[in-house]
Amino acid sequence: MRRRMDLFTGAGEVTVSEFLEFDNVSKFFGSLRAVDGCSLEIKKGEFFSLLGPSGCGKTTLLRILAGFENPDTGRVRLDGQDITDLPPNHRKVNTIFQSYALFPHLTVQENIAFGPRIAGHSGRQLRDEVGAMLKLIQLEDQAHKKPGQLSGGQKQRVAIARALINKPQVLLLDEPLAALDLKLRQRMLIELDLIHDEVGITFLYVTHDQGEAMSLSDRIAVMNKGKIEQIGTPAEIYEAPRSSFVAAFIGDTNFFEGKVAEVIDENYSRLEIDGFPDVTVFNDKQIHMGSAVYLSVRPEKFRISRDNPLEDRLNNIVRARVEDVIYLGSSTKYWVRCQDYRMAVYRQHSRYLLDEKPIRWNDEVWVWWHADDGFMMERYSESDEKLMDGPPDSMGDNGLFDVVRPNRAAK
Amino acid sequence: MKHSRLPLITTIFVLVFFYLPIVVLVINSFNASRFGGTWEGFSFKWYIRLFHQREIWHALRNTLIIAVGATSVSAVIGTTAAFALHRYTSRLQRIHYTLIYTPLVVPEILMGMSLLLAFVAIGVKLGLFTIFLAHVTFCISYVAMVVLARLQDFDFSVIEAAQDLGANWWETAVKVLLPLLAPGIAAGALLAFTLSVDDFVISFFVAGPGSTTLPIRIYSMIKHGSPPLINALSSILLVVTFAAVWLSQRLTEEKK
Amino acid sequence: MSIEQKKRLQETLVTLPSLGWLLVLFVAPTLIVFVITFKPADPFGGIGPGWTLETLRSLANPNYPAIIWRTVWLSMLTTVLCILLATPMGYFMARVGSKWQKVMLLLVIVPFWTSFLVRIFAWKVLLHPEGPLKQFLVYLHLVKPETSLLYNANAVLLVLVYSYLPFAILPIYAAAEKFDFNLIEAARDLGAHSLRAFFSIFLPGIRRGLMTAVLVVFIPALGSYVIPDIVGGPGSEMIGNKIAQRTFVDRNLPHASGLSAFLTLAVLAPMVAVLTLQKRKGEKGPLIEGDA
Numbered sequence: 001m002r003r004r005m006d007l008f009t010g011a012g013e014v015t016v017s018e019f020l021e022f023d024n025v026s027k028f029f030g031s032l033r034a035v036d037g038c039s040l041e042i043k044k045g046e047f048f049s050l051l052g053p054s055g056c057g058k059t060t061l062l063r064i065l066a067g068f069e070n071p072d073t074g075r076v077r078l079d080g081q082d083i084t085d086l087p088p089n090h091r092k093v094n095t096i097f098q099s100y101a102l103f104p105h106l107t108v109q110e111n112i113a114f115g116p117r118i119a120g121h122s123g124r125q126l127r128d129e130v131g132a133m134l135k136l137i138q139l140e141d142q143a144h145k146k147p148g149q150l151s152g153g154q155k156q157r158v159a160i161a162r163a164l165i166n167k168p169q170v171l172l173l174d175e176p177l178a179a180l181d182l183k184l185r186q187r188m189l190i191e192l193d194l195i196h197d198e199v200g201i202t203f204l205y206v207t208h209d210q211g212e213a214m215s216l217s218d219r220i221a222v223m224n225k226g227k228i229e230q231i232g233t234p235a236e237i238y239e240a241p242r243s244s245f246v247a248a249f250i251g252d253t254n255f256f257e258g259k260v261a262e263v264i265d266e267n268y269s270r271l272e273i274d275g276f277p278d279v280t281v282f283n284d285k286q287i288h289m290g291s292a293v294y295l296s297v298r299p300e301k302f303r304i305s306r307d308n309p310l311e312d313r314l315n316n317i318v319r320a321r322v323e324d325v326i327y328l329g330s331s332t333k334y335w336v337r338c339q340d341y342r343m344a345v346y347r348q349h350s351r352y353l354l355d356e357k358p359i360r361w362n363d364e365v366w367v368w369w370h371a372d373d374g375f376m377m378e379r380y381s382e383s384d385e386k387l388m389d390g391p392p393d394s395m396g397d398n399g400l401f402d403v404v405r406p407n408r409a410a411k
Numbered sequence: 412m413k414h415s416r417l418p419l420i421t422t423i424f425v426l427v428f429f430y431l432p433i434v435v436l437v438i439n440s441f442n443a444s445r446f447g448g449t450w451e452g453f454s455f456k457w458y459i460r461l462f463h464q465r466e467i468w469h470a471l472r473n474t475l476i477i478a479v480g481a482t483s484v485s486a487v488i489g490t491t492a493a494f495a496l497h498r499y500t501s502r503l504q505r506i507h508y509t510l511i512y513t514p515l516v517v518p519e520i521l522m523g524m525s526l527l528l529a530f531v532a533i534g535v536k537l538g539l540f541t542i543f544l545a546h547v548t549f550c551i552s553y554v555a556m557v558v559l560a561r562l563q564d565f566d567f568s569v570i571e572a573a574q575d576l577g578a579n580w581w582e583t584a585v586k587v588l589l590p591l592l593a594p595g596i597a598a599g600a601l602l603a604f605t606l607s608v609d610d611f612v613i614s615f616f617v618a619g620p621g622s623t624t625l626p627i628r629i630y631s632m633i634k635h636g637s638p639p640l641i642n643a644l645s646s647i648l649l650v651v652t653f654a655a656v657w658l659s660q661r662l663t664e665e666k667k
Numbered sequence: 668m669s670i671e672q673k674k675r676l677q678e679t680l681v682t683l684p685s686l687g688w689l690l691v692l693f694v695a696p697t698l699i700v701f702v703i704t705f706k707p708a709d710p711f712g713g714i715g716p717g718w719t720l721e722t723l724r725s726l727a728n729p730n731y732p733a734i735i736w737r738t739v740w741l742s743m744l745t746t747v748l749c750i751l752l753a754t755p756m757g758y759f760m761a762r763v764g765s766k767w768q769k770v771m772l773l774l775v776i777v778p779f780w781t782s783f784l785v786r787i788f789a790w791k792v793l794l795h796p797e798g799p800l801k802q803f804l805v806y807l808h809l810v811k812p813e814t815s816l817l818y819n820a821n822a823v824l825l826v827l828v829y830s831y832l833p834f835a836i837l838p839i840y841a842a843a844e845k846f847d848f849n850l851i852e853a854a855r856d857l858g859a860h861s862l863r864a865f866f867s868i869f870l871p872g873i874r875r876g877l878m879t880a881v882l883v884v885f886i887p888a889l890g891s892y893v894i895p896d897i898v899g900g901p902g903s904e905m906i907g908n909k910i911a912q913r914t915f916v917d918r919n920l921p922h923a924s925g926l927s928a929f930l931t932l933a934v935l936a937p938m939v940a941v942l943t944l945q946k947r948k949g950e951k952g953p954l955i956e957g958d959a
Binding site for chain 1: 566568569571572573574575576577578579582586587590591
């Protein structure tokens with residue numbers, strides 16, 4: 001069993017086995033590695049998300065848990081029991097499908113009652129169960145309608161009720177909000193959260209939308225090309241990404257291509273960046289001198305001003321020219337140019353100062369950020385692999401993280 | 412083509428072409444004259460005469476027995492075929508598909524001839540049963556194609572949902588798959604029924620003495636017999652067909 | 668049993684009813700046709716014992732080539748005429764509003780569902796030497812009173828086209844319905860005039876429907892029997908007539924079998940051609956876009 005340890009979890013609690021476990025699960029479709037050696041542990045009652053771009057394998061992993069796909073390698077264990085070979089109708093797991101998959105020929109009530117009926121419930125017990133569910137989703141007066149007569153949000157709630165009534169050990173949600181418009185999606189996000197708190201069962205949520213994943217989840221697994229890139233809380237994923245893919249996929253960031261020129265002390269190193277001033281950066285990964293790296297700094301970590309800030313050995317201060325100003329209401333996004341690089345800078349308008357002159361296009365400004373707010377990852381090539389102590393989190397197809405685009409400006 | 416009226420003209424021409432003989436037929440069935448050339452007054456007499464033709468009733472009975480039997484069997488087999496074709500994509504299915512598709516294209520005379528030879532070679536007596544077997548054979552393909560088309564529009568996630576909720580394959584089939592597929596199967600069955608009632612060539616080849624079907628009787632009437640009676644019979648058949656088509660359209664539409 | 672094996676077994680069970688039935692009652696009889704060609708006829712109209720090449724030799728009848736040629740020729744003509752009529756019609760039907768489309772489809776399907784014999788008989792009546800149509804045409808001086816509209820190759824061709832036209836219309840219409848007519852607008856926008864757009868954009872676009880139409884008209888037409896039998900004369904016999912004659916009149920089953928075998932081969936050839944053409948272009952899926 002492999003366990004993932006992140007930066008902020010410290011020594012971590014070591015448990016023998018978790019509630020829900022994927023153990024080195026792989027699924028191949030011909031030569032396509034849809035899921036490639038994924039191991040994952042989910043705690044009981046957790047709201048856990050699988051996040052990644054389309055084709056990363058998250059839905060396949062979900063379907064393996066539901067029982068609709070059989071893994072080519074690995075095992076799936078639920079509450080201590082190996083369920084890998086169980087057919088889907090024997091698993092204590094229920095799915096909310098992306099298209100809801102409500103039975104069009106049955107009413108809302110009959111849809112919800114489907115699972116209990118199969119299990120043999122009837123009469124008063126069944127009526128009470130269904131009634132309680134209808135109350136939970138607030139659709140008592142729609143009980144006799146057919147799915148064709150319901151709105152998107154109502155259909156989704158029926159799908160949830162239909163699944164929850166069976167008291168599954170895990171509820172699987174396959175991009176349930178994808179078909180809804182923005183306002184409805186925001187409302188359903190809140191409702192899902194409430195339902196999870198109220199019902200308390202383990203949720204496994206699949207999505208490509210980071211906003212959903214970050215706002216709902218206790219922990220997230222970021223997936224790419226069948227592999228798990230990183231597992232952590234939303235904050236961990238955002239602030240301490242372990243690979244360039246995660247850094248690039250979650251939120252916005254600026255990338256710089258550099259080389260470790262000097263190790264200043266046990267925590268900090270100096271980077272030489274071609275076409276940019278030298279930069280001090282927090283070196284938690286003990287990257288060696290001379291290594292080629294990517295440096296990532298998120299736009300909100302920059303400070304920007306027309307006035308020269310105070311010198312500080314831990315602050316990186318550069319001079320730049322404003323190339324673009326995009327007013328967003330609660331914040332402004334600046335594109336600034338410093339030597340060969342174009343950086344995105346977010347500045348929140350926490351205070352509107354009447355007599356402060358706004359920063360405008362073509363202004364000369366100072367931009368600075370704290371060394372702790374940048375993080376770096378090694379740039380690997382095939383030959384470097386032999387020199388490493390352990391494999392990197394993700395290599396991408398060409399040996400380089402092909403989602404990373406350094407912010408080099410076109411000449 | 413905004414400028415050219417050719418498509419419209421062609422369409423009108425074709426529709427007139429289609430319905431002209433039919434209209435003439437119906438009109439003539441009420442013609443008191445024996446020969447279609449002259450109109451001698453409106454009359455029901457041919458319909459009345461038709462009513463008394465015992466051979467025709469006998470033939471109708473045979474036709475219906477065969478049609479009901481063939482429709483039932485081919486509906487079941489055609490549906491399973493469509494299901495297999497949709498669900499699986501192996502080499503077996505490619506062969507399966509060719510086998511289903513071919514009867515739709517080969518001339519009926521080949522099918523009739525080959526079945527006749529097979530029955531004679533094996534020593535099976537020709538009669539209603541052989542006609543029944545022949546009809547099922549070509550009806551399977553039609554039912555399969557109709558149901559297959561329906562399946563392609565079918566949202567299979569409801570099947571997974573049923574399994575997810577605990578149903579085994581039997582419960583899933585009975586409670587979810589069949590109810591949703593029913594209109595498609597009904598449309599296919601209706602098509603099979605019509606084809607069976609209407610079939611002449613294949614029936615002619617594999618029929619035995621005493622197992623005349625309605626089309627076979629009509630054929631011999633055409634060759635040897637009384638044109639006005641055929642007019643009347645044809646008009647009745649037309650009305651029945653109109654009703655069947657209307658019913659089939661209702662069935663395929665309602666579930667949309 | 669492993670999951671894979673279970674799935675394989677499931678698949679076999681579901682496929683078995685139809686596959687089995689068709690193998691026994693469709694494929695096997697077709698093979699039997701070829702086998703019986705090598706058997707002698709018995710005097711009671713059945714199949715005699717032993718084997719012989721006599722039947723094969725008797726197939727080299729000097730009358731046959733003419734009949735074969737006529738069959739092929741009439742079938743080709745029928746196909747061409749059907750396509751010529753069906754294509755503008757399919758075009759029209761696909762462009763008209765959806766309410767009208769349903770009506771038109773119904774109008775086309777209804778004759779198609781009426782009894783096949785009835786329709787042929789209707790033409791026999793219509794084309795009758797003393798029938799109203801003939802009188803009408805004589806009145807217009809379009810035909811001479813002696814010419815017979817019936818019992819010749821023209822009558823056969825007319826009724827063949829009549830019978831097979833719906834088979835051509837349906838697939839062409841189905842393909843036209845899926846065609847994106849914006850492409851024609853785009854072509855016109857780029858300077859092509861209507862006719863050019865029709866031939867170089869529309870026709871290739873419904874290519875699959877056209878191929879299906881050719882297939883479902885030409886091949887069944889080759890086997891026509893009833894139509895030349897009822898409205899045709901001795902000079903317009905087709906292979907189907909001969910097969911029926913040998914079976915029911917001459918009671919020579921092996922000979923009829925030989926003719927059928929020949930027809931089967933003639934029918935398989937274009938089918939195989941079309942199917943390999945489709946596979947070469949990488950298209951899969953049903954040729955026929957479902958029946959109505």
